[in-house]
Amino acid sequence: MTQSELTLARRAVIKSIGAGVAASAIGAMPAVAAKADAADGGEIWSSEYWAKKGDVPLWMFRKRLGVPKAGEPARPVVFFVHGSSVTSRVFDLSVPGKGEYSVMNEFARHGFDCWTMDHENYGKSGRTSGNSDIASGVEDLKAAAEVVTRETGQKQFHFVGESSGALRAGAYAMAAPDRVDRLVFAAFTYRGEGSPTLKKRAEQLDYYRSHNMRKRDRDMIRSIATRDRPGTSDPAVIEALADVELQFGDQIPTGTYLDMTANLPVVLPEKVLAPVLLLRGEYDGIAAVTDLEEFFNKLPNGDRQFVILPGTAHSVVLAINRQLFWHASRAFLTMPTPIAT
Numbered sequence: 452m453t454q455s456e457l458t459l460a461r462r463a464v465i466k467s468i469g470a471g472v473a474a475s476a477i478g479a480m481p482a483v484a485a486k487a488d489a490a491d492g493g494e495i496w497s498s499e500y501w502a503k504k505g506d507v508p509l510w511m512f513r514k515r516l517g518v519p520k521a522g523e524p525a526r527p528v529v530f531f532v533h534g535s536s537v538t539s540r541v542f543d544l545s546v547p548g549k550g551e552y553s554v555m556n557e558f559a560r561h562g563f564d565c566w567t568m569d570h571e572n573y574g575k576s577g578r579t580s581g582n583s584d585i586a587s588g589v590e591d592l593k594a595a596a597e598v599v600t601r602e603t604g605q606k607q608f609h610f611v612g613e614s615s616g617a618l619r620a621g622a623y624a625m626a627a628p629d630r631v632d633r634l635v636f637a638a639f640t641y642r643g644e645g646s647p648t649l650k651k652r653a654e655q656l657d658y659y660r661s662h663n664m665r666k667r668d669r670d671m672i673r674s675i676a677t678r679d680r681p682g683t684s685d686p687a688v689i690e691a692l693a694d695v696e697l698q699f700g701d702q703i704p705t706g707t708y709l710d711m712t713a714n715l716p717v718v719l720p721e722k723v724l725a726p727v728l729l730l731r732g733e734y735d736g737i738a739a740v741t742d743l744e745e746f747f748n749k750l751p752n753g754d755r756q757f758v759i760l761p762g763t764a765h766s767v768v769l770a771i772n773r774q775l776f777w778h779a780s781r782a783f784l785t786m787p788t789p790i791a792t
Contacts, residue, residue: 495515495516496519498513500513502591504571506577509569510569511598512543514565515559526603528566528607528609529565529566529609529784531616532592532616533616536667537692539574541692541768552691572703573703574699582705586622587706588622592619608630609632609634609635611637612636612639613638613766614638614765628724640715640743641743643711645741645742646737647736652712659709664703664705665704669693672697683732683772684771692769721750727747727756732760732763732764732765732767732770733761733762735763
């Protein structure tokens with residue numbers, strides 16, 4: 452083969468690889484991956500559970516490949532923690548014709564035992580007079596952890612939280628370090644400094660202090676995907692999210708908004724002992740780079756990473772570039788244990 456022929460062959464390979472990447476980006480690949488994985492571990496199985504926090508019922512949801520069987524090898528548990536303005540449906544959204552948008556499906560196909568929950572006053576969980584702040588979320592996770600341990604036999608789990616869900620997960624990690632394996636904080640904020648979104652939100656601080664619920668209509672849900680950088684999320688996907696979310700009403704708790712505008716920091720890096728991955732969308736209007744760098748540099752565990760996702764804003768779970776979020780998170784959660792320390 453001549454040098455010219457070698458060059459042409461190499462270009463053909465590169466072109467083929469590029470076509471495969473493009474197909475994955477538009478959602479053409481997940482069905483193939485699901486079929487291959489299903490052959491190894493069965494179809495994706497799901498089930499609902501309930502935890503109790505005192506008298507408050509908390510709805511939980513689980514997905515994994517295949518029905519659980521007694522005596523089978525333990526699978527790594529990953530617990531997804533939702534943010535301020537959405538329920539746990541954000542982690543299991545179905546959008547026909549748009550490719551895979553369920554991060555629970557994606558991680559289940561890679562061998563994880565995936566769990567999530569609706570926090571108090573969200574979704575199917577119990578309604579109270581509380582504002583469901585970060586401290587309340589920690590108690591929710593404590594109750595949920597008992598159910599996960601009962602069902603899986605495992606006492607340590609990975610946690611993936613987005614926005615105030617990352618704050619909930621981080622505060623839980625401080626309160627129950629022995630129950631936490633690895634942490635992924637997406638769209639996290641430390642002190643909130645340099646955040647135009649939080650500065651604007653603070654204009655309503657008196658309202659958050661005097662009201663435990665706030666309006667959450669379709670336009671508000673749309674703004675999650677448009678306020679930082681329009682075009683980083685598919686509008687049709689956000690409409691599908693709104694359809695699912697609004698079945699639970701147009702009111703949502705104020706507690707995490709109050710914490711993020713008046714009570715930061717709620718997660719102290721020195722007290723987070725587990726390995727941490729900080730994930731920030733390039734255009735995130737809440738998670739400022741300098742704010743996250745300060746948090747990152749104070750983490751005591753040397754097993755830590757800080758990743759910026761290009762072409763992505765605050766919402767990484769439902770971003771057009773969501774595969775970047777999947778890849779970075781999965782790679783971190785499957786890191787081999789360091790031999791030299």
